[in-house]
Amino acid sequence: MLHLNQKAARSVFITALLGLLALIVAACGSTDSTITASTPANNALTTVSSSSQNNIGFGNALLDWNPQTHKLVVTISLTGLVPNSVHPSHIHTGNCTTMGAIKHMLNNVVADSHGNALTVTTLSNIKGIPQTGWYINVHHGPDLATTANAAPIYCGNVVNPNPDTNHEQVIKTHLNLIYINQFANxxxxxxxxxxxxxxxxxxxxxxxxxxxxxxxxxxxxxxxxxxxxxxxxxxxxxxxxxxxxxxxxxxxxxxxxxxxxxxxxxxxxxxxxxxxxxxxxxxxxxxxxxxxxxxxxxxxxxxxxxxxxxxxxxxxxxxxxxxxxxxxxxxxxxxxxxxxxxxxxxxxxxxxxxxxxxxxxxxxxxxxxxxxxxxxxxxxxxxxxxxxxxxxxxxxxxxxxxxxxxxxxxxxxxxxxxxxxxxxxxxxxxxxxxxxxxxxxxxxxxxxxxxxxxxxxxxxxxxxxxxxxxxxxxxxxxxxxxxxxxxxxxxxxxxxxxxxxxxxxxxxxxxxxxxxxx
CATH class of the missing domain: 2.120.10.30 (TolB, C-terminal domain)
Incomplete structure (x- = not known):
């Protein structure tokens, strides 16, 4: 996990995320937070052949909290997903080992025709990022109707070394692939x-x-x-x-x-x-x-x-x-x-x-x-x-x-x-x-x-x-x-x-x- 105090560092992280390879899988739930639209990945992402639907990559999430607006922007960058697939995602309480309840609902991770996804969610009325106790889950999808669909395929613990709410908090979280949960049949x-x-x-x-x-x-x-x-x-x-x-x-x-x-x-x-x-x-x-x-x-x-x-x-x-x-x-x-x-x-x-x-x-x-x-x-x-x-x-x-x-x-x-x-x-x-x-x-x-x-x-x-x-x-x-x-x-x-x-x-x-x- 990486912690930055300077606002200028935000653009460095976002630029880095555009080049990262990954798969990410999410959890499900409800929240009262405000959510902005989700977008497929743009052309800056490294493309993966659509014929290879289960490539192994690395996923990352960038969490950026503003102390003035109390808004939290969560950016998830992934590649190697099944082309055009949909994966529910959330912030949960707990950690990837002892999984807990949904804290904040994020936008679905939506892969493009090359299996890439760049998903941005803005949450309102957030008091800050805790030192520990949050994790990001991306599920198999496309919904949570069955156990297999709800299974997490990517998970990452959020760790904030300095949860001081007097300054901007920017946290980068690696999302670990759960290999077998990618497959349902x-x-x-x-x-x-x-x-x-x-x-x-x-x-x-x-x-x-x-x-x-x-x-x-x-x-x-x-x-x-x-x-x-x-x-x-x-x-x-x-x-x-x-x-x-x-x-x-x-x-x-x-x-x-x-x-x-x-x-x-x-x-x-x-x-x-x-x-x-x-x-x-x-x-x-x-x-x-x-x-x-x-x-x-x-x-x-x-x-x-x-x-x-x-x-x-x-x-x-x-x-x-x-x-x-x-x-x-x-x-x-x-x-x-x-x-x-x-x-x-x-x-x-x-x-x-x-x-x-x-x-x-x-x-x-x-x-x-x-x-x-x-x-x-x-x-x-x-x-x-x-x-x-x-x-x-x-x-x-x-x-x-x-x-x-x-x-x-x-x-x-x-x-x-x-x-x-x-x-x-x-x-x-x-x-x-x-x-x-x-x-x-x-x-x-x-x-x-x-x-x-x-x-x-x-x-x-x-x-x-x-x-x-x-x-x-x-x-x-x-x-x-x-x-x-x-x-x-x-x-x-x-x-x-x-x-x-x-x-x-x-x-x-x-x-x-x-x-x-x-």
Missing amino acids: VNKVSSTVPGNGDVNPYGTAVVKESVGNLTKGNVLVSNFNNGGNLQGTGTTIVQIAPNGTQTLFAQLNSNSCADGIGLTTALVELKRGWVIVGSLPAAQGKFANVKPGCLIVLNAQGQTVATWTGQNINGPWDATAVENEDGSQAELFITNVLNGVVPANTNIVNQGTIVRFDLQVPHQNEGKPSIESTATVGAGFSEKTDAAALVIGPTGLGLGNNDILYVADTLNNRIVAIDHASTRQSPEHANLHVLTSGGSLNAELGLSIAPNGDILTVNGGDGNLVEIQPDGTQIAKILVSNMGTPPGAGCLFGIATVPGGAGVYFTDDCTNQLNILQ
Whole structure:
């Protein structure tokens, strides 16, 4: 937040606002304040292609209070909105975490044909801007008739360092995007069941570049169960286009992994066309037959080119990867969930690990990916066997800003943050940096980083998708699966953000589908 005493500073702020990118979403309500007309953005704003309806930007609000007239002018500047969309907006009492009642009604934020908006509201009879206790909300819209429409998509706390009413008050407030609240509809993309009948879709990965049989923007899904619904026996990866067309990308057998095949959520696709998938096999679907498994490397034709095993791979359950610009190097992170669980006999043991593999990655037909070094970066995660889920342990992974690796600590309903994840050579204990726990988290599984840097995760204990800010604030949740009791329990697993910030892909194990929140 920024505070200015000089009246001349007002024009500087307004000029700056005209060049800022953002999305903003509002709240609803009534007020006795006088309101002037709202205007779409002018040509000074940076334009966004109308074909990209969910671009990620930054929103700002400028509050200018005049002590002589007691008028408050609120200017909201946004880009990246759905073209011609309408979003209610207000000043509320409280803050973005503990949302409160409407204090002042603002004009609707109205996007132009390019998705830009510059909305100005003048409020009369205002006694000043308080030091704290106000926040600005912009809603999904176009009205507040439903819960989805009323959901805030942008929010910003108003902080006034000097609330002295003897001088003009000019406050600039950043409006934070609430990513998942932009989207109101859950739709089926495709069945994930291939010709052999495999079910229980787990891993979800969006194809980065078109190489071989891989098509950019398509989604890969790995199946954990076979056609008889036996866990730890699924052998297939399907490729699904955004239009719902499904094709078989790979069907694996024991030649790809001596321990057997049971494809897990540990599924990543690299931009040079390599696919890496984890196998945690359990013959006949029984935990008594479970084996450490392996990581399987596939080329862009879906053929196995390498199998990685060893002490750093013991029940690879989930994975994420980051790459350099040309894709020649990558860091692969996996979770291991079988350390010590067999002798524990359904009791919880705190031996789950997170391992980083530093990879050299050639182009297709120029060799195969190789492991240059490994390091255990996280340890002490809870894990146990489970009759319904086979095994439960650390699952979702996502590398966020500032080299922080976020881990879904499923059994403890919490998200753990591991710093210096790309460079550390020793493990950080699971209890050291807990980002957030409890609240809306309920046996969270898959995890992804949203384009705005927030952490997205899906609950195994209910059907909710949860959004968490990097400071640990659980900012939003949406019910995306409602089968069973409680609704969505046991249905959600894999998750990935849609390219261009256009939604969230997720697998629904209860329906054997890839769905999209959009």
